[in-house]
Amino acid sequence: MSSLNNALPTGAQSAHAILMVDDEPQACKWFARLYGDEFVVWTAGGVDEALALLLARGDQVAVLLTDYSMPGRDGVELLSEVRRLYGHISRLLVSACADKAVAMAAVNRGHVEKILEKPLDEAVTRQALREALAGAQRRALDQALVDQRAATLRETLGFLAHEVTTPLATVRGYLAAMRERHHDAPEGGGGMARIEQHKPGDVLFMIEAAQRRADYAQSLVSTFVQTARDACRSDAPLSPLASDLVAAVRDEYPFDPGEASWLSCDLTADFRLPGRRDLLYLVLSTLVKNALLALRPALPDDPRVCIALGAAAPAPGLPEQSVIRVSDNGPGIVPEVLQRLTREPVTTRADAGGSGMGLVFCRRVMGSLGGTVDVRSMPGQGASVTLYFPPVEETRA
Template sequence: MTQPPVPDVLPGAGAHVVLLVDDEPQACKWFARLYGDEFVVWTAESVDQALQLLATSAHAIAVVLTDFRMPGRDGVALLRVLRSDFPHVVRLLASAYADKELAFSAVNQGQVEGILEKPLDDALTRRTLREALAQGAERARHFDQLRQRADSLRETLGFLAHEVATPLATVSGYLSGMRDRHQLAPQLEPGIARLSERRPGEVMHMIDAAQRRTEYAQSLVSTFVQSARDACMGGTGVSLRARDLVQAVQAEYPFEPEEGAWFDGDVEADFELPGRRDLLYLVLCTLVKNALMAMRTAKPERPRLQVRLTRSAPAPGMAATPAIVVIDNGPGIPEAVLSRLTREPVTTRAETGGSGMGLLFCQRVMTSLGGSVSVASELSAGASVTLHFLSMNPNQEPA
């Protein structure tokens, strides 16, 4: 069995290896020597050896060319495993004339996608391998995209479950409070009940707040449904302007009555957003929530939460690109925490249920779009989180 170390062979090339499976050592050496000038060739002398290679390096193998007659399990048995467990691999069978009936049976059953007759014709074999490599590499990219979508969906679902739990817990608390204030009024008509208030207007406050949080939870669930639909269908969602995203968050986020007045949306420097509306909506809601919670812990004299569209350089020396900045004038972030943000789960609100996953989730979404997240803060002077996007027009000059 020959397997060059994957990192030493065409680094970053993805699926690029031709694996020959033949129980004759000389045939393996001959094939590797003859075709190694054009292709990356690995060899295995049995089905078991081939499966060992696939178990550790399936991501690198694009084509398997297998002999039919081998001791133990034959080539068709290997082809069956390839079809079920490694669908990105192109399956070829090397067949002698006497094996033709079995070979065509394998073709008809969908186990093999091409046959090369022994002795191998050099020109035909090279042409077949080139076509199979291109097909295998494309399949590998396709299955990798499916895997990434599934991973993204799982991550979004986990984060979404945490985010939905917060407003639902608040709704449950308000309903419990209303139950405590509920009093039957036997002196009134049957079916009439009375809610006793400890403070004027508190029942309506609980009803309004519960409704806002219910609507917000519904918007988050809609976000996940759209993410799931896009992941299954391979869609990218509807294009969106940054102005529309900011205005949607301002209209749908469940601000407390006084908090709505803190919000200031500066959307003059509008631009088109990449990616899906649902994930970016969740990102911006997360940043707004973080800013509000920071200001609640140490409320400034005049609380202010600004979401501004602008152009900003992702790093010193780089050109300015479109950006969304979320700014608050809360207590700020300690240096020890600031240096770890966007790199690991870290929170200053663990005692109130903070997990530190919010900003990390935002970072991963932005990275998937080719952008980035930067955080700046001074103690007692607030914090700003900037979402840096790639410019939709690479020829556009910085503002």
């Protein structure tokens, strides 16, 4: 059983104990002594005692083994309650020959997964406990994965909502400005309304900027819609190439006028990415946005943002991993902020709507893929963020 436990994440390993329920104290002692060499065995002397133990430590119980005939509430009643309240627990019933009809009814109603006859055969019981424990841990693992995916989905959708809201707020601002400048056509003017310009070209600038941000918001939504469709297909496509991801961000990001010329890309060390495009697209877009925002307040003579594909070791002595590095030649990050980045929400742009969640989100996405995020900076010497990716097999099984 140790090899199975080592293969499971912590959440699934927490369900590990065998709970044996019998109203005969000697039977409980005998069971714990005989099977305690292989399993963690807890015992209870009746239904109420077992339910009290489960209320306190139910997440740690993997298998319930209960006698049928007990005074007061019987074993089938206990199994029914456990099925309702603790879906991950494997349920086994011990019965004598006289109880077989009741036991079979319990099987048919789904209260119990297996019946063991008295007196217990040690070899048969050990194998039944091994199989039940493995099944419970798999169910716990499945539920942990479902819970993790649900939490990731909630967090991702929240961050996506923020990323979509920001460009849409800009669009609304430009539309409100144009509405304020709108003038109805005067009587006899041929029905031609006009929008007043404060300086040459500023209306066209607002229209084009609004269009870029609307397109970017649409690209985010479209990416997630396509991912949802792919998730329902049995022939899901191979993981994307890093160069394709960089090209998508380069082509779809809503750069302000002139900003696109700041961006350079080195795609020579291409590699295949783990995970789906949607989250990684958000990650890379976030890093590009952060670099641009760092440059805008005090532009250097030659503003630069570089996206480079390559290979690097995350720490001395470790093997190299494929990386995407986003760097800029902006003002850099002060040490007290740098040491907190990626671990907690930190922003120096709260007045501009910054929440500080960008790098935290990036770290969580990379962590879910088995990768890491490293941020390096010196004040006055720009900053770089490196995404380290685990290797990806070239073909699917």
